[in-house]
Amino acid sequence: MDEALVIAAHGSHLNAESSTPTYDHADTIRATGAFAEVRESFWKEEPSFREALRTVDADEVYLVPLFISEGYFTEQVIPREFRLEDWDPELWDSDGTSATNATLAAEDTDQTVHYCGPVGTHDSMSDVIVQRAESVTGDPDVGDGFGLAVVGHGTERNENSAKAIQYHADRIRERDRFDEVQSLFMDEDPEVDDVADYFESDDIVVVPLFIADGFHTQEDIPEDMGLTDDYRTGYDVPTTVEGHDIWYAGAVGTEPLMADVVLERAADAGADVSSAIEQVREETGGAKPATGD
């Protein structure tokens, strides 16, 4: 029986580039041929969450949220808008960063939907953060002499938002690859504004845990960190701030290896995509075996 992958992302009414990472990762996965169909869907764009399933022919669908944290969108909005019958967040049995998947029926199309946890809390996301650090420094072995800051929005809307950031920061710290690893936030302590205060290392890679580049990653964070007074004039990578070289990576979600995390989510829910995972890791520079724990 044919299986489809549907990616659920936020999208934007204002920013044309918000959907770009979603399209890019969908294209990477589409090219593997692992699914009969791969469909992008958006909260703010089209096809909407409400109407994506009816555009898909397959009876069985893997639905993967391209969101960073577990919470409002993944537990309320997406299941409601996709009309997943009998959804209950308890089905994921998550502590905020350990969502699994649940198999449900879509009320309007009768399709079987394997509803997966978001990419942002999957273990393999730690690999993408590290890879982002490699991309921005151009050094596949980056770590020695470097600090790594994982930046998130904070708890303003959702307490799990900070949990996801801390979860990956902890995991990467345990690998002992970077001299220091610290989670920073936009709207709570420790704040990204004071990035230089939180590191001893001369070089600091800053990776924002956001899906798409936009207002926060392109305007707020660079200005808050003092990379530039005006985002429109741009900034250098690295930029020296208070004696530290700041390597600002931009949204982690634009890293090609993100496609792997989408596939990992589907694989955890039972999709037979192991060769696609291998292919994507190979193509996107993530060929090293995932660090299991």
Added chain:
Amino acid sequence: MDGEYVDALVATAPDGIAFDDLHVAHETDGYTFQTPDVDHSGIDEETLRTVAAESPHVRNWYFWHATAPQKADRWAFLRWLEGAEQRDVAERYDALADGVSATWGELHLTVTLSDGARTYSVRHRADADVGTSALETHDDPLDAREIAKHDDDGGYRPLKTAPSLQTGWAFPELSAGEFVTTVDAFYPATIANWHREREGELDVSHWRDTVDRQTGIYGVVKTWDRGDGYEHVNWVAEACCDDSQCLKRREWQYDDETDLDVDGGSGTFPCREPCSLVIAGARKWTKLEGEETQTYEFELTPSEKEQIEDIIDAVADGEAEDIREADIYEGANRYRTRFLRAKLFDDEGNLGGVETEQ
């Protein structure tokens, strides 16, 4: 290729075929093969193969069962495009040789038959008569996602069905499957919802159902509905859902018993619920409409009052940018408007020197 459709016909004949004026069966005395032009019975397989190889009806049957996408809505859409329910196969094949076209939103769709095979093309309807060589051609259906992102001026299009699709491109040669993917990339879910409506199964979600479902920052919109009045929703529909703003035909109403007074438009494909742009707008209006009116007093000449009306019309109709720089006969002309501001605003930007907060 020739062998393929004949082989398929022979393989399927025992089950019987009755499709688009083609009737084939396998009985004890041999095969029967009927179209409006030929009528054979008791023929052997070799004769069947010879007859079938020459028959457009067989090619047509094969296309619809082995080449065309089989999902019911995609299939119906392709049938609709070539007028399959109105024309018999001979008539259709004559027409298809010259190309059969239809409009879908701002898309100009064409199916053409050459060497017995259908090819499809998509371009902007404004480019219907433009030579393909003058257009930027594409063969990947997913290129439509990028084309659909920006209008001719480079502005972002958050609403795919806004009548602002850019021109200057063409997908000149697509297979049936690529064709529906292309159309669906330009106008997502329109084929599915059009088909549901034709089948009497469109699941309309009216204003009340839709706002009741909202949570988070959009939850506030439900408070905009007070009592039985729905005038505010008329205004929303007039503002956002008019054909000049969106090419979907609005089928949602206030609720399942109360139709809005505003026309839903004449689009080919339906709109089954208030979209995310309508809800985002409604959130803002819910807050704005919570304000009490106040009486402000300032004086305008009759021409100034009319000019303010002209400016509102020009902005609302998207015509402000089209008014020529020196056309001072237009109320919304930039110089005219700057003069009005110079005369009527105080240093704080208050109209008539009257403060907003009183």
